[in-house]
Amino acid sequence: MVWVMLRPFRLFSEQGFSYTLRMYRLFFKRFIDVTASLLVGLLLSPLLLVIALLLKVFDSGPIIFRHRRIGRGGREFDFYKFRSMPVNTGDIPSDQLGNIKLTWIGKFIRRTNIDELPQLFNIFKGDMSIVGPRPPIPNQLELIALRRSNGALACRPGLTGLAQVNSFDGMSVPEKAAFDAEYAAQISFLKDTLIVLRTVGYLFKPPPKY
Numbered sequence: 001m002v003w004v005m006l007r008p009f010r011l012f013s014e015q016g017f018s019y020t021l022r023m024y025r026l027f028f029k030r031f032i033d034v035t036a037s038l039l040v041g042l043l044l045s046p047l048l049l050v051i052a053l054l055l056k057v058f059d060s061g062p063i064i065f066r067h068r069r070i071g072r073g074g075r076e077f078d079f080y081k082f083r084s085m086p087v088n089t090g091d092i093p094s095d096q097l098g099n100i101k102l103t104w105i106g107k108f109i110r111r112t113n114i115d116e117l118p119q120l121f122n123i124f125k126g127d128m129s130i131v132g133p134r135p136p137i138p139n140q141l142e143l144i145a146l147r148r149s150n151g152a153l154a155c156r157p158g159l160t161g162l163a164q165v166n167s168f169d170g171m172s173v174p175e176k177a178a179f180d181a182e183y184a185a186q187i188s189f190l191k192d193t194l195i196v197l198r199t200v201g202y203l204f205k206p207p208p209k210y
Helices: 002-043 045-058 104-111 119-125 141-150 173-185 189-202
Strands: 064-070 076-082 129-131 158-160
Touching: 002 045, 002 119, 002 129, 002 189, 045 076, 045 104, 076 119, 119 158, 129 189, 141 173, 158 189
Parallel strands: 129 158
Antiparallel strands: 064 076
C-alpha cells in the first residue's frame, strides 16, 4: 500500500533526474566548457606568456604545435599544444615518444602537462570539452574504429578523460576504448567533476609506460 502511494513520487523523481541529465549533456556541459576555458585562460595568461617566451628563447621554431586530430563524429580538427618536441616531428602516439630528444623546457612542459594548455582554445571553439575521450590522431585506426562502434566517437574529445585518470603501464587500445565507452554512456556533472578532481592528483604521478 505504501509503495503504491509513493510510486508517483518515485516516477517524478526518476523523470526529473532524467531531464536534468539530458539538459546537462545538451546544454550545461557546453556552457561550463565555454565559461571555464575562458576564465582559466585569462587566469593563466601570465603563465602562458612565460612559457611562450621560454620556448622562443631556448628552442628555435614555432611556439605552438598544430596538428590534426579526430573529433566528434569522426570530424578532423586542428589541435593545439605548446611545442615540446623538435621541429618537424610528425604526428605520433604518446607511447612512441621515448626515443625523441627533448630540450629541458620541452621535458618540463610535457611532464607537467603544461603543453596541453593551448587546448583551452579548442574547448572554447567547440572542438573539445574539458572532460571526454582524448582525441586520437588519424592513424590510430584501431582506437577510432572501437570508439565508433562503442559510441564514444559521438562525444566531444576532452582535455582529460576517464581512460587518462585510470591509465596504467601497458594499457592496451581496447582497454582505453572500454573506458571511453563507459564515460560516453554515463556522462553527468558528478562524473565530470570527479574526473577533473582525479586529474589533479594524476598530474603528480609518473606518466604510465605503454
